[in-house]
Amino acid sequence: MALHFELVTPAKLVRSEDVHMVVVPGTEGEFGVLEGHAPFMSTIRDGEVKIYARDGATPETIMVRGGFAEVGDKGLTVLAEHVEG
Amino acid sequence: MASLKELKGRINSVKSTQKITKAKQMVAAAKLRRAQARAEEARPYAERLADVMASLASKVAGDSAPMLFRGTGSDQRHLLVVVNTDKGLCGGLNANIVKAAKAKAKELIAAGKDVQFYLVGKKGRAPIKRDYADRIEKHFDTSDVRTPGFDEAEAIGKDLIERFEKGEFDVAHLVYPVFQSALVQAPTIDQLIPVPSPEETAEGGKAKTVGGAVVDYEPDEEAILEELLPRYVRTQLFAALLEREASEQGASMTAMDNATRNAGDLIKDLTIQYNRSRQAAITTELIEIIAGAEAL
Numbered sequence: 001m002a003l004h005f006e007l008v009t010p011a012k013l014v015r016s017e018d019v020h021m022v023v024v025p026g027t028e029g030e031f032g033v034l035e036g037h038a039p040f041m042s043t044i045r046d047g048e049v050k051i052y053a054r055d056g057a058t059p060e061t062i063m064v065r066g067g068f069a070e071v072g073d074k075g076l077t078v079l080a081e082h083v084e085g
Numbered sequence: 086m087a088s089l090k091e092l093k094g095r096i097n098s099v100k101s102t103q104k105i106t107k108a109k110q111m112v113a114a115a116k117l118r119r120a121q122a123r124a125e126e127a128r129p130y131a132e133r134l135a136d137v138m139a140s141l142a143s144k145v146a147g148d149s150a151p152m153l154f155r156g157t158g159s160d161q162r163h164l165l166v167v168v169n170t171d172k173g174l175c176g177g178l179n180a181n182i183v184k185a186a187k188a189k190a191k192e193l194i195a196a197g198k199d200v201q202f203y204l205v206g207k208k209g210r211a212p213i214k215r216d217y218a219d220r221i222e223k224h225f226d227t228s229d230v231r232t233p234g235f236d237e238a239e240a241i242g243k244d245l246i247e248r249f250e251k252g253e254f255d256v257a258h259l260v261y262p263v264f265q266s267a268l269v270q271a272p273t274i275d276q277l278i279p280v281p282s283p284e285e286t287a288e289g290g291k292a293k294t295v296g297g298a299v300v301d302y303e304p305d306e307e308a309i310l311e312e313l314l315p316r317y318v319r320t321q322l323f324a325a326l327l328e329r330e331a332s333e334q335g336a337s338m339t340a341m342d343n344a345t346r347n348a349g350d351l352i353k354d355l356t357i358q359y360n361r362s363r364q365a366a367i368t369t370e371l372i373e374i375i376a377g378a379e380a381l
Contacts, residue, residue: 008133010235010323012126028303041137042303043312068313070137072300079133081235081316 003035004075005051007062009083014062015051022076023050023059024069033076040071049078089366092359096352103348109174110341117267117334123232124264124327131320138317140300141310142282151307153246153314156279157255162199164222164254165190166245166277168261168325169209170333171228176340178262178270178332179208185272186260187216201254205241206329222253232330238323245322246315249278261325262332267339270332277321280314 002018023032025047033040044067050059066081087095142154167186169179186209190200201222202213210224225241227233245257257278262270302309 006129008130010127010130010238010320011123013129026303039300040303041141041300041309043309066316068137068309068316070133077133079130079137081239081319 003033003037006075006077007049007064007083008077008079010081014083019051020054020057021052022078023052024076024078025049025064026069033071037071037076039073040069042069043067044069044078044080087358087362089359089362092355092362096355096359099348099351099355103345103352106341106344106348110338110345113334113338113341117331117338120327120331120334121264124324124331127324127327131324134313134317134320138280138310138313141306141313145306145310151311151314153249153278153318154280154282154310157249157252160198160256162201162254162256163193164201164203164245164248164257164278166203166205166241166257166259166322167209167213168259168329169204169206170329171207172333173208174340175333175336176343178336180212181270182260182262182272183209183212185274186213189258189260189274190217190220203245203257205326227326233326235319235323238319238326241322242315242319245278246318254278259321259325261328264328264331264335267335270336275321277318280317 003021005015005017005019005022006013007015021032021034023030024042025044026042027045028042031040031042044064046065046067047063048061049064050061052059063084064078064080064082065084068079070077070079145154165186167182169182173179186202190202193200200217201220202217203222203225204210204213205225205227207226207228210221214221223244225237225244227237230237248254249257256276259275259277261273261275263273264270
């Protein structure tokens with residue numbers, strides 16, 4: 001049970017790992033992505049991406065600005081122009 | 086025939102030039118590795134973005150598409166965004182870029198279009214000014230930052246899109262060097278605005294529908310595409326800046342390697358000449374002494 005998560009910026013591939021769940025700040029509200037999520041595409045507002053490595057674990061947060069999220073059969077890909085932390 | 090002292094002076098001067106070119110060559114080699122790594126790290130983002138663009142572009146078509154995508158409807162006014170380096174000592178790199186840009190400008194002017202230049206980097210200014218002084222729209226200076234990054238690409242992209250929305254031009258082309266190897270940097274011309282429909286990357290779009298379920302969009306396709314297009318333009322510019330960086334270091338390395346070798350040859354020739362003159366001087370001196378002794 002793992003979701004493949006990738007966080008990419010123009011400068012580099014920041015993250016590419018298998019996690020339990022990721023909460024993404026979409027323009028129309030936050031959404032959480034687990035494994036097997038339906039194909040989905042959304043712009044995201046500036047905010048924190050929360051990464052839960054395991055169920056119930058304390059989330060790791062990454063600030064993103066200017067982004068875009070895509071959920072496909074390969075997992076979740078977040079494209080962000082800037083990443084902090 | 087130059088005097089011994091003069092020759093010695095020349096040898097020393099060529100030697101110090103060689104030291105400089107050698108140092109520059111080593112610096113370029115080290116920087117090249119970094120520039121190449123940076124260009125490689127930028128690739129995943131560009132690829133993903135192109136994939137997403139391709140899958141969206143097929144869905145949004147016709148008049149509802151954003152202006153950046155469908156264009157202004159005319160192609161009268163062209164803008165050439167020429168990316169040159171800020172520093173010299175890199176062989177024919179800048180000359181080649183400028184040559185490609187001028188050829189394109191000539192072709193467009195011959196077809197009766199208006200052409201304007203938007204110059205990025207210092208080294209393209211003088212040669213383009215010589216031929217098209219009245220057509221230069223703007224210089225964008227990247228010389229005050231050490232390694233141009235995404236911030237510069239963002240600034241250029243923003244400026245270009247503003248100009249496009251104000252209707253200052255209809256089509257923008259990007260002229261930049263593509264780094265192939267340390268020996269080859271091919272100047273390339275790509276259409277930047279309107280964003281060309283990504284037909285060649287259509288496979289990315291197909292792969293998504295093969296996945297089965299229909300993709301949900303939030304807010305909707307058009308809104309996403311609208312936000313994506315400026316980002317795509319910026320990514321193109323960023324990639325061009327990275328390619329420029331790698332090309333500059335590669336070209337510089339090759340040029341300086343040649344210069345170092347030439348200096349070496351020159352030193353060898355001069356040293357031989359110096360030794361011969363010295364030998365000749367000694368021989369003459371000996372003959373004089375012997376002749377003097379015989380006369381006694």
